Amino acid sequence: MEIRFSKRPRPKITDPESVYNLLLDALRFESEIDQDKEHFWVIGLNTKNQVVFLDLVTLGILNASIYHPREVFRLAVMKGVFSIIIAHNHPSGDPTPSEEDKRSQSQLKEAGHILGIEILDDVIITNGQGFYSFAQNRTEI
16 A cells, blocks of 8 residues: 655655654554554655655564565655665564564665665654664664
């Protein structure tokens, strides 16, 4: 599901907290049942870090979400964005990245490098209980 941002001015991503707030707003529009499932999003950005699109790549289960680089970069390539931010939620309330989160991020970073689309950050959010930013914590990215 793609959310387009055609209105001016487009939301601007200035830090991980702005990613967190954008995604919390997106979660609030979900049904209560879906809010307790893991979501994986891609935020497409222009050269000024303004949001071009927000793509819900996959809606998973309680503790997992399956995705592949082709789905992650599909809209980014089609829309010719400058960079992306990847993000997902942890319904458990603990934003600490798992080993699987770290492996997946490494694979996606490599795919972005090949495509020439930089991943600026990987943000893990919780529903109102905070977030973890790989860039802010200088973990890979």
